[in-house]
Amino acid sequence: MKNKFSTFFLLMCTSFVAFSQQTTNVHTVVKGETVTQIARQYQTTVNEIFLLNPAAVNDINENQILLVPNLNYLGLQHEVQPKETVYGISKKYNVAIDQLYLYNPELKENGLKIGQRINISKPKEKATIIEQPYKEIVVNEKETIYSLAVQNNTSVSAIYEMNPGLEANGLKKDQTIKIPIRETIIESRNENFSTSTEVRFIIVEPKQTLFSISKKYNVSQNDLLEWNTELQNGLKEGMKLYVQKPLPEVAANMYPISNTSEIKKVNKNDIQELTLLLPFNINEESFTDRTTLNKRLKSDVFFNMALDFYSGALIAIDSAKALNLPVHIKIVDSKESNRSLNIEALRNEIDFSSTDVVIGPFFQKNVDAFSEVFKNQDLMVVSPLSTDVGKPYSNQVHAMPNNRLIRNTMMEYLRSKSGNIVAVVSPKNSTSKNYFSTDYPNVNVVNTADNGNVNISSVESNLKSGQINYVILDNNAIRSAVDLVSGLKKLSVKYEIRLVTLEKIDVLDSTEVRMQDLVDLQFTYPSVTNDTTSNVNQNFESAFKKRFDTMPNRFALRGFDVTMDVILRMVQNDSETNSIFGYGSEQIENRFTYVNENGGIFNSGIYVLYYDKDLTIKEAE
Numbered sequence: 001m002k003n004k005f006s007t008f009f010l011l012m013c014t015s016f017v018a019f020s021q022q023t024t025n026v027h028t029v030v031k032g033e034t035v036t037q038i039a040r041q042y043q044t045t046v047n048e049i050f051l052l053n054p055a056a057v058n059d060i061n062e063n064q065i066l067l068v069p070n071l072n073y074l075g076l077q078h079e080v081q082p083k084e085t086v087y088g089i090s091k092k093y094n095v096a097i098d099q100l101y102l103y104n105p106e107l108k109e110n111g112l113k114i115g116q117r118i119n120i121s122k123p124k125e126k127a128t129i130i131e132q133p134y135k136e137i138v139v140n141e142k143e144t145i146y147s148l149a150v151q152n153n154t155s156v157s158a159i160y161e162m163n164p165g166l167e168a169n170g171l172k173k174d175q176t177i178k179i180p181i182r183e184t185i186i187e188s189r190n191e192n193f194s195t196s197t198e199v200r201f202i203i204v205e206p207k208q209t210l211f212s213i214s215k216k217y218n219v220s221q222n223d224l225l226e227w228n229t230e231l232q233n234g235l236k237e238g239m240k241l242y243v244q245k246p247l248p249e250v251a252a253n254m255y256p257i258s259n260t261s262e263i264k265k266v267n268k269n270d271i272q273e274l275t276l277l278l279p280f281n282i283n284e285e286s287f288t289d290r291t292t293l294n295k296r297l298k299s300d301v302f303f304n305m306a307l308d309f310y311s312g313a314l315i316a317i318d319s320a321k322a323l324n325l326p327v328h329i330k331i332v333d334s335k336e337s338n339r340s341l342n343i344e345a346l347r348n349e350i351d352f353s354s355t356d357v358v359i360g361p362f363f364q365k366n367v368d369a370f371s372e373v374f375k376n377q378d379l380m381v382v383s384p385l386s387t388d389v390g391k392p393y394s395n396q397v398h399a400m401p402n403n404r405l406i407r408n409t410m411m412e413y414l415r416s417k418s419g420n421i422v423a424v425v426s427p428k429n430s431t432s433k434n435y436f437s438t439d440y441p442n443v444n445v446v447n448t449a450d451n452g453n454v455n456i457s458s459v460e461s462n463l464k465s466g467q468i469n470y471v472i473l474d475n476n477a478i479r480s481a482v483d484l485v486s487g488l489k490k491l492s493v494k495y496e497i498r499l500v501t502l503e504k505i506d507v508l509d510s511t512e513v514r515m516q517d518l519v520d521l522q523f524t525y526p527s528v529t530n531d532t533t534s535n536v537n538q539n540f541e542s543a544f545k546k547r548f549d550t551m552p553n554r555f556a557l558r559g560f561d562v563t564m565d566v567i568l569r570m571v572q573n574d575s576e577t578n579s580i581f582g583y584g585s586e587q588i589e590n591r592f593t594y595v596n597e598n599g600g601i602f603n604s605g606i607y608v609l610y611y612d613k614d615l616t617i618k619e620a621e
Helices: 035-041 046-052 086-093 097-103 106-110 145-151 156-162 210-217 221-227 229-233 260-265 284-288 290-299 301-322 343-349 364-373 403-416 430-439 456-460 478-491 515-520 538-548 554-572
Strands: 024-028 065-069 076-079 117-121 134-138 176-180 183-186 199-203 240-244 272-278 327-333 357-359 380-383 396-398 420-425 444-447 468-474 496-500 524-527 594-597 600-603 607-611 617-619
Touching: 035 046, 035 065, 035 229, 046 065, 076 086, 086 097, 086 117, 086 403, 097 106, 097 117, 097 403, 097 594, 145 156, 156 176, 210 221, 221 229, 221 240, 272 301, 272 554, 290 301, 301 327, 301 538, 301 554, 327 554, 343 364, 357 554, 364 380, 364 396, 403 430, 403 524, 403 607, 420 430, 430 444, 444 456, 456 478, 468 478, 478 496, 478 515, 496 524, 538 554
Parallel strands: 272 327, 272 357, 357 380, 380 396, 396 600, 420 444, 420 468, 468 496
Antiparallel strands: 024 065, 076 117, 134 176, 183 199, 199 240, 524 607, 594 600, 607 617
16 A cells, blocks of 8 residues: 555534424525525524425525524424334434433333424534724814724724714714724634635725735635625625635545535644544554565455555545644554553554543454543543453554444334234243333243244244234244245235344345345345445545555455544534544444443434335435
8 A cells, every 4th residue: 555644534423402392493595505504694504494495405495495504593402293102203304212211211110202302412502703903093174984994904884883872973083992803814714615715804995896806815716605605695894704715625535425415614723633543553673565465465364454445545545635624633653452552562552641532442442441541631531442341441443333233222212113023032031022022021032842843823823913013033054044034925915024133133134035035025234334235435535546446355345434523523512512532423334423321422313224126225314
């Protein structure tokens, strides 16, 4: 691999918004209007508009109706509509189901009620608006509003606007008034800007045009329109405008994320530091020994996995570097194994004092050990691949959903469908039987025989006519899979049936199970990756193929998604939340919906997928 060390990165975090009559406004899109302009008009963020209007991510059209947040409301709530479910609301806002239960303790016991307002997240503060810069002066004898406007290179209307009541009461000697500063370089705290230089606040002078302003400040007229939505009504003397030097152009095939226009909103005042701990286990001698490296590539599965993850991370790094984003990257060979990680040696080699986020180590017990050492430092540790729960640390983030969260998400989906649920389990699996009896007592449990055989008559006795029957295969025995699938296919003539698993199980991939039967039963399952047939990111594949002359595999996609998601969160610098891992997002193949649980931060971003009868895999609604 070439160019293994890059420096700059990017990240943007999704926020959550309120959704009810009191918490939103309705906006009708006018011709030529952009989501950025609408967000600025309502002093909100593009991401908040996208969360309320998912279809707007692709494009908006003239006369389209959009919901936008009402700034008079400070909480993040949702008003429950008829037929809505906890699962559906969690998917709508890309927030963890457990998070909804955390902020609404009564939901588990009482369920949802129409018209009920539930908390989507913690209350947020009102957005801080940059005020127009001004200076105060004392009025001298014989001075007029006009003379003051001329002396201070401003307009009469601008002075009146800054001093309410002045126009009606007139100017008086020794009176203190505010005079707007016509052009001021200000620190950018506005999310619509993300400059590496400065943002200027200007006041439009007489006879100025958009063309002359764009030439004077070396920006495009489209940028001026995006930064200043009031320009839709025309340019006027004394109007306050924000002007920013634009970011460098980025090749379209370099940045795989669809919404490249939103990158301009990133706050770029502070450089963040990200360190990737990758288990290459390469010493200086072996690094130059091609024979040794080639031998490892042929035989060492873990080494290949690390390289694949790294290759995907490099595409994220390339993208962020091209965008000149303020994240400094360190790539470190952790020399990690599944048995040990020498943290003291890493500390002697690498200075972590200025590090904000670490991705790695790869093995969970090493992640726990690293988190323990740095638990008193302001440093977040991201576990990128492990599904083990490990020990809960407030400074540790589990980027891979664990098995419990996967099962719970699937069960919440089934419960949201209000169908009849039947689970086929092994009598030897007491954990599975206790899971249903304790957490989901309404599920009808059918035991297999000790050898895995399924008594289809016992299954049928628990089926119901007139509603969908969701039959869960919670047994990884090939005999159980074959019996259940073939039996349900026959019963599907009399009943409406969906075959379900609570996790991906290998037995359904067996040649003894007919694919057509799975399609006919609309096999439904949870997945930590978006395996839908339509989910192809051509920009990413093109960039990866161009750099490495091969197509990316699952670990390369994981490397890109985790790295890009972390970078976007780091650069966001969202003042509305104390944690950059507070809310949900989605990259190419992975969803990141974090929930705080037992002192740790866990990803519950899980897809519910099914085999459609048109022979494609789709995400369940």
